[in-house]
Every structure is written in C-alpha cells, then in structure tokens.
Amino acid sequence: MVDSCHGKKHTPRSDELKRSVTGRLNRAIGQLEGVKSMVKEDRYCGDVLTQLAAAESAVKAVSRMILKDHLETCVVEQVSVGNTEIIDEVMDLMKKFGA
16 A cells, blocks of 8 residues: 555645745636636637636646655655555556646
8 A cells, every 4th residue: 555645745845836836826726717707708719718728738837846746755755665656656646647
C-alpha cells in the first residue's frame, strides 16, 4: 500500500508557491466568470472558445506546478524511505493530465 501524502502534506508548500498558485487560480476563476458572462450575453462562439482555452491553459499551468511540487516533496520523501509504489500513483496522476 502506498503511504503517500494523502491528507496533509508532510513538507508544506512554500509561501512563494502558494502565492503563485493562488494568483493563477484567481485569474482562471476570473476568466471562467468572464466566459459565463459571455455565454449569457450570447457572445460569438469563437470568442467564448478562445477564453475557455485561456482558462484551460491557466488551470493546466497550475496542475504542472502542483505536480512538480508533489514530485519534489511527497514522491522524493516516499522513495527515500524505500516506498517505490508511489511511482504508480505518479503514473496515474500523469495519465489524468494527458502526460
């Protein structure tokens, strides 16, 4: 069984990462709110799709940041104590993001 970082992380995220992730998520939320308004206002489909692509890109960037942090902390910690089953978890996570 994988004894990973389920629940709370053993190694807290840096304040810099938290600020960056929070800022990017706030921008993505703003973009999605804009898309919602565009749909309500019957804006041109191409414009709506462009904004959706921007929001999706922002969320993917956050996902990469969190995955990198996960690899550098939780995964390294588990491998260092001999738990290589964590690699299966990483592979499953990467599949979710199309990697």
